[in-house]
Amino acid sequence: MNNYLHDIPTKIYFGKGAIENLPTALSPFGKNVLLAYGGGSIKRSGLYDEVMAILKREGCKVSELAGIEPNPRVTSVEKGVELCIANSVDVILAVGGGSTIDCAKAIACGVYWKGMGIWEMCSHKHGLMKALPLVDILTLSATGSEFDGGAVISNLATNEKIGNSYTYPYASICDPTYTFTVSKYQTAAGSADIMSHIFEGYFSRTMDCDLSDGIAETILKSTMKNCMIALKEPDNYAARANLMVNSSIACSGIPEYGKTRSGWICHGLEHELSAYYDITHGTGLAILTPRWMRHVLNKDHSVLDRFLKFANNVMGIEGNDMETAFKAIDALEDYFRSTGLPMTLSELGIGEEHFVDMVNHVEKRLDNQFVPLDKEDAIAIYKACL
Numbered sequence: 001m002n003n004y005l006h007d008i009p010t011k012i013y014f015g016k017g018a019i020e021n022l023p024t025a026l027s028p029f030g031k032n033v034l035l036a037y038g039g040g041s042i043k044r045s046g047l048y049d050e051v052m053a054i055l056k057r058e059g060c061k062v063s064e065l066a067g068i069e070p071n072p073r074v075t076s077v078e079k080g081v082e083l084c085i086a087n088s089v090d091v092i093l094a095v096g097g098g099s100t101i102d103c104a105k106a107i108a109c110g111v112y113w114k115g116m117g118i119w120e121m122c123s124h125k126h127g128l129m130k131a132l133p134l135v136d137i138l139t140l141s142a143t144g145s146e147f148d149g150g151a152v153i154s155n156l157a158t159n160e161k162i163g164n165s166y167t168y169p170y171a172s173i174c175d176p177t178y179t180f181t182v183s184k185y186q187t188a189a190g191s192a193d194i195m196s197h198i199f200e201g202y203f204s205r206t207m208d209c210d211l212s213d214g215i216a217e218t219i220l221k222s223t224m225k226n227c228m229i230a231l232k233e234p235d236n237y238a239a240r241a242n243l244m245v246n247s248s249i250a251c252s253g254i255p256e257y258g259k260t261r262s263g264w265i266c267h268g269l270e271h272e273l274s275a276y277y278d279i280t281h282g283t284g285l286a287i288l289t290p291r292w293m294r295h296v297l298n299k300d301h302s303v304l305d306r307f308l309k310f311a312n313n314v315m316g317i318e319g320n321d322m323e324t325a326f327k328a329i330d331a332l333e334d335y336f337r338s339t340g341l342p343m344t345l346s347e348l349g350i351g352e353e354h355f356v357d358m359v360n361h362v363e364k365r366l367d368n369q370f371v372p373l374d375k376e377d378a379i380a381i382y383k384a385c386l
């Protein structure tokens with residue numbers, strides 16, 4: 001087991017009615033609030049009115065940034081920074097899914113950014129930055145943005161989508177009832193994202209981390225089970241609650257404690273797909289993951305033990321040979337398909353025309369992996385997804 005640092009400063013107010021803690025969460029900061037949200041789901045669900053009533057009661061002055069896109073654009077970050085500066089905003093309140101929270105994190109840092117332009121901030125590697133305080137109300141279980149310091153911002157003009165460290169939310173309000181309105185498609189895609197955050201750390205050469213592996217295996221099984229329930233019964237509280245807590249923990253680093261970091265290559269490959277085709281992040285991951293698994297297992301048989309652990313402990317497939325491992329990968333692909341997600345790039349209208357450019361963008365990440373890859377490997381994985 002390797003050394004690790006635990007440093008997660010975010011307060012999580014979890015559960016039905018957790019919004020009653022919003023005034024407490026905002027209270028350390030001033031009364032000038034930037035309310036950031038997406039394309040309108042919070043207005044349709046009534047959450048917008050609920051939040052505005054609380055902010056009014058608390059005597060807050062509210063500026064609004066509406067229309068943050070899925071795969072949030074740098075242009076929305078720029079708009080938000082301008083609003084914060086023009087209105088002397090004290091705290092940002094992001095209400096939505098990962099895209100809204102990510103955009104808000106970049107805005108919070110962009111206010112203090114002294115470099116050239118906002119895209120320069122988003123596209124250059126940096127650590128956590130000076131930022132306005134951020135509080136969020138989560139409405140979609142997927143990314144873990146409510147409990148981590150990262151954000152992913154897209155620049156469609158340059159076909160780039162880049163993840164970076166920014167700032168942790170000061171507090172996240174996580175009420176599973178706010179996810180009852182999430183569509184079947186986003187429920188399935190969000191669950192695939194949760195599972196991918198686990199896979200990216202679980203498939204590691206470090207084999208002696210019992211707690212991390214146990215957490216990872218439990219989150220995988222729980223997410224598969226509760227996603228299927230939520231697809232059939234969108235307002236099943238227990239299912240939505242389990243997905244929500246899984247979302248927060250999966251991307252928090254906790255399931256990787258003590259493990260050598262693997263390089264998160266499925267995320268690297270997926271962000272390229274989103275950057276070129278603006279697809280839903282979790283869908284891209286569901287398509288890529290089984291193909292990546294088959295590729296690395298075929299390339300390096302020394303990782304068989306790790307795949308057998310996955311087969312036995314997660315997919316319930318007994319055995320101790322290559323066939324067992326491949327059966328588990330097939331079962332995972334079947335599971336993703338059963339949630340209704342498209343499982344090929346062709347179904348999304350994606351061909352191989354940009355594969356070389358996409359691989360050139362992720363080239364630096366390919367080597368530092370659970371199974372090191374080269375450009376030909378990456379192209380082969382994309383092609384297997386067609």
Ligand code: NZQ
Nearest residue numbers: 038039040041070071097098099139142143145150181182
């Ligand atoms: O925009 P609105 O109208 O709110 O609708 C959204 C959007 O259309 C809708 N939605 C959200 N909550 C809803 C709802 N619809 C009905 N009821 C609700 N309660 O769902 C759609 C997708 O929302 P989005 O925020 O884009 O989804 P998600 O949470 O999956 O976020 C995806 C983004 O996060 C990044 C992804 O790359 C992508 O850009 N990621 C962020 C990470 C992080 N910060 O740590 C890690 C992840 O790996 C990921 O890369």
Ligand code: ZN
Nearest residue numbers: 143193196197
């Ligand atoms: Zn993800």
